[in-house]
Amino acid sequence: YAQQHNGFPRAQEAAIRQGALEMIIFEELLYQEAERRKLSVSSETLRRQEGEFRKQFQSPDQFQEFLQSEMRGSEQRLQQQIRRSLLIEQVLKSDVEAKSAVSLAEVRAYYEKNPTRFQQAETFTFQSISIVPPLKPGAEQAKEAQKKAEDALRQAKATKSYQDFGLLAEKISEDDFRVNMGDHKAVGRDKLPPQVLKTFATMKPGQVSGLIQIESAYTIIRLNAHTLGRKERLEEVQNDLKVELQKTKYEKLRSGLAKQLRAKAKIEVG
Structure with missing residues (x-):
């Protein structure tokens, strides 16, 4: 990664770097544990795995290039690395993978x-068109905003589809959702104001509400879907x-094994 990207981000x-170091240490501890347990790899298994490894190279020359650059030209060194990997795999399989299976009874219990x-949660999917009067409007401004809202309602009631209502929202709505065709997507009941919930209680999907006053704004809503909790x-x-x-159990077992092997290594060194 460092070579390909000119160093780490x-x-x-x-x-x-810390993660890579911990992986190196963990693999070394696993290998030491495999040796301590006197685990072995048969010649047949080693030969088969070496054959599988060679298949990733497109030609014998490419394989030889790998041997020269990574194994100092030694096939014996490669076989030692493969054997080491297989021994590590044996410890992981017996101490982690074999114990990380989760039964349906455990799933049910969780x-x-x-x-x-x-x-x-119960959700409502809807679109809105809002007319927002100026802050602290005078009588004339308030009257003008109400007239504008009533005109918007007339146009909204004439829409026949999500698309129609959305295009109208983009054209005349004054809330932030106008850029998304007025679409609020799915919103939970607990996030909606009481006056909106009261209106939804009388509506079916596809219907357009009357004017709803939310704070100072006049809002018109088209209910698109209602999903019960x-x-x-x-x-x-x-x-x-x-x-x-299974993943959680695997990680817990793996972490526990790493701590156990570290503790054992410290005791042996001491």
Whole structure:
């Protein structure tokens, strides 16, 4: 990475280098543990893995170039590296991967213990057109704003679709959503003012409201969708949840193994 990008990104350099160092240390500790356990790699496995490794090179010459630049021209050194990797893999498989499997019973237990996580909020998807009077308007300005709002309502009621209402919002609305065709996307019930919720209670998707006064503004709303709040069923989330729990368990086991091996290494050195 450093060679390809002329060095590490300055802001990330320390973290990247620290992460790389920790990986090197962890792999060395895994290798030492494999040796301590007297694990072995059969000649057949080693030969097969070396064959797989060679397949990544497009030609024998390219493989020889790799040997010269990375292994000082020694196939024996390459075999030692492959053997080392396979021994490390054995420890990881037995101490981490084999223990990180998550059963459906564990998934169900997590699901039942964390009900709020799987609760989908009630949402409203809508568009708005707002007419905003000047701050502290005089009587004439207030009257003019109301007339403008009533004219906007007449035009909004004449729209027949999302597109029609959106184009009108872009043309006459004075709120920030006009640049998005007045579209607010999905908004949770808890984020909407009471007067809007009261209006939604009388509407069906596709309908346009009357004038709603929100603070000093006159707002017109087109309801596009209303999704009731519900709890996701276990069957809907169990596959993704199982992957997530396995990943969490894997990382926890891996971290625990690293600490255990570090402690053991310190004891042995002492």
